[in-house]
Amino acid sequence: MEGAHDMGGVPWSGPVVPEPNEPMFHAEWERRAFAITLAMGMPGGWNIDMSRFARENRPPQEYLGMSYYQIWLAGLERLMLERGLIAADEIAAGKPLHPTKPVARTLTPDDVAKVLHRGGPTEREATRPALFAVGDRVRTKMMDPPTHTRLPRYVRDHVGTVEMLHGVHVFPDSNSLGNESPQWLYTVTFDGRELWGPDGDASVKTSVDAWESYLEPASDAG
Amino acid sequence: MTGHDHHHHHDHEHSELSETELRVRALETILTEKGYIDPAALGLLIDTYETKVGPRNGARVVARAWTDPAFRARLLKDGSPAIAELGYAGRQGEHIVVVENTPRLHNMVVCTLCSCYPWPVLGLPPVWYKSAPYRSKAVKDPRGVLQDFGFGLPEGIEIRVWDSTAEIRYLVLPMRPAGTDGWSEERLEALVTRDSMIGTGLPKQPHEIA
Numbered sequence: 001m002e003g004a005h006d007m008g009g010v011p012w013s014g015p016v017v018p019e020p021n022e023p024m025f026h027a028e029w030e031r032r033a034f035a036i037t038l039a040m041g042m043p044g045g046w047n048i049d050m051s052r053f054a055r056e057n058r059p060p061q062e063y064l065g066m067s068y069y070q071i072w073l074a075g076l077e078r079l080m081l082e083r084g085l086i087a088a089d090e091i092a093a094g095k096p097l098h099p100t101k102p103v104a105r106t107l108t109p110d111d112v113a114k115v116l117h118r119g120g121p122t123e124r125e126a127t128r129p130a131l132f133a134v135g136d137r138v139r140t141k142m143m144d145p146p147t148h149t150r151l152p153r154y155v156r157d158h159v160g161t162v163e164m165l166h167g168v169h170v171f172p173d174s175n176s177l178g179n180e181s182p183q184w185l186y187t188v189t190f191d192g193r194e195l196w197g198p199d200g201d202a203s204v205k206t207s208v209d210a211w212e213s214y215l216e217p218a219s220d221a222g
Numbered sequence: 223m224t225g226h227d228h229h230h231h232h233d234h235e236h237s238e239l240s241e242t243e244l245r246v247r248a249l250e251t252i253l254t255e256k257g258y259i260d261p262a263a264l265g266l267l268i269d270t271y272e273t274k275v276g277p278r279n280g281a282r283v284v285a286r287a288w289t290d291p292a293f294r295a296r297l298l299k300d301g302s303p304a305i306a307e308l309g310y311a312g313r314q315g316e317h318i319v320v321v322e323n324t325p326r327l328h329n330m331v332v333c334t335l336c337s338c339y340p341w342p343v344l345g346l347p348p349v350w351y352k353s354a355p356y357r358s359k360a361v362k363d364p365r366g367v368l369q370d371f372g373f374g375l376p377e378g379i380e381i382r383v384w385d386s387t388a389e390i391r392y393l394v395l396p397m398r399p400a401g402t403d404g405w406s407e408e409r410l411e412a413l414v415t416r417d418s419m420i421g422t423g424l425p426k427q428p429h430e431i432a
Contacts, residue, residue: 007357008334008385016355016370018417022348024272029246031272034346035264036250043258048389052336068337068352070242077249086252094248100256107259112266119313122389150387152334154361166317166390185388196362204381206361209388 001053001146004060008154009196033069037076042111043103046079048120049176053148054078122170124182130212131184136162137218138188140210148176151214155206159218160190163207171211184212276345279310280393281414283343284425285407287320288398298322301393305343315342315391321384322395323421328379329394330367330421332360333386340391344419351420361385371422394421401428 007013025031041051055075056063066074080086083101090097107115132138142157143149150172164187174181189207192200253259283305287294297304301318302311318340321329333339334357339347350356359367364381368374375381384392396418402410412431417423 005335007354009362010354010358013355013358016350016353016359016367016422018350018371018422019348024276024346025268026349027243029243031268032246032250032264034271035267036246036253036259038267039259039263040253056336064354068349073242073246073249085256085258086249090252091245091248094244094251096252096255100258103258106257107263109260109262109266112263112270115313116267116270117312119311119316120389121316123317150335152385152387154334155385164319166388169388172388185390187384187390189382201363201365201381203377203379204364204383206383206385208385209390211388 001057001148002144002153003056003058004063005056006153008152030069033073033076037072039107040076040080042105042107042115044079044083044085045104046083047175049148049170049172050079050178051075052172053176054082056148122182123167124170124180126168126184130165130186132162132165132186132212132215132217134162134165138162138186138215139218140188140214141216143214145173147173149173151210152208154195155188155190155208155210158190158194160188160194160207163187163189166209169211171213173211173213186210186212186215188215271341271346275310275341277343277414277416277419278411279308279345280340280343280416280419281411282308282407283310283320283393284395284414284419285410287395288410289407294395297395305393310342312342314338315340317390318343318393319390320393320395321382323397325397326379327382328375328421329382329384329392330360330364331384331386331392331394332357334358334361335387338386338389338391340393343393344416348416367422371417373424394419396425399425399427 055071081088085101087098137159139159140151140155140157143151166185168182169185170180171183187207188210189205192204193202195206254261286308287297293304297320301320302315305318323329337347337352339351361383364383386392399413413425415423415425418425
């Protein structure tokens with residue numbers, strides 16, 4: 001979807017301001033929000049692309065008006081509300097008002113280390129050969145689905161070169177809707193001037209990781 | 223965002239803080255009472271990312287690569303298994319690719335769409351990494367980003383920006399500073415900064431550490 005989260009190259013952002021000796025969290029509520037979000041993944045049963053879509057799918061003013069962990073919270077609330085794990089009146093009241101919905105599992109203290117160590121690998125077995133090879137010239141599609149996608153706006157409809165093959169990975173666009181439909185994943189590299197025009201920096205090359213269905217052979221190859 | 227707006231934004235966050243804080247407390251209470259979360263597990267998650275996982279892990283990986291050519295070769299060929307040799311693995315580091323700086327090439331890592339970052343080796347990302355200025359500017363004007371960080375690269379060095387749009391996580395292997403011949407791995411680790419492994423900084427020089 002088009003949204004304020006898709007920030008590559010937007011002109012309104014200003015300088016990067018690093019914070020010296022930055023702490024890992026800036027307030028106690030950030031610690032709690034972070035941990036609750038991670039812990040709810042197991043009983044909630046959603047995947048990373050559902051989480052991302054729940055965070056990014058909101059009006060630009062809203063997205064840009066929230067701090068990072070406020071966005072996490074808003075996303076988490078949406079995922080739980082959608083699944084009936086909590087209700088809006090419970091959040092307002094600050095206590096449970098409705099019966100608990102059964103969940104398959106919760107995260108116990110014993111689980112934490114092994115769940116973090118296992119992570120969530122997204123590579124899957126290949127069932128067909130890759131369409132593209134390293135060195136191939138490809139064009140990214142001009143696309144604007146209303147749902148989750150990981151092809152940023154600034155690289156759409158541009159010609160680049162396949163630099164790496166990463167195997168077959170879960171496809172976020174469908175995974176956010178509950179279907180892994182894995183595809184070949186490539187690193188595709190673009191020249192600065194291809195992306196930004198003649199004023200672009202010719203000494204910069206930028207890549208994205210792009211699934212096969214984002215790409216087509218470049219007709220102006222070479 | 224100008225410097226002024228930046229401060230304004232922080233003021234805005236502070237005024238919202240109590241409301242947000244109350245909401246988080248309400249959620250934690252509801253979810254605990256419903257039995258969906260265990261406060262002891264929350265404590266372990268926080269402790270893990272606040273005290274155990276962080277850029278010192280990445281610094282060990284880099285220092286090992288600087289001193290052990292066979293490890294460096296394995297690391298550049300397939301990042302995650304080599305990094306797992308040092309005990310770092312898992313969430314947000316399942317598919318790590320290590321990219322090497324050279325005298326002609328400087329790498330920089332960004333996630334323009336959210337905040338993807340190699341947690342097992344760098345910990346959780348800093349605020350600037352997740353901010354609009356970095357996410358927008360890194361792919362278009364990385365030299366300007368480096369200026370924001372207070373340094374520049376000579377002309378003639380190519381900049382290679384990696385936008386982490388999938389579950390591949392990128393770690394920059396910075397160049398070993400001159401004047402460190404014969405240094406132990408442990409001493410070299412002290413030169414490796416977090417930002418040098420993102421590409422918004424360079425390792426410290428020998429005279430910068432005691």
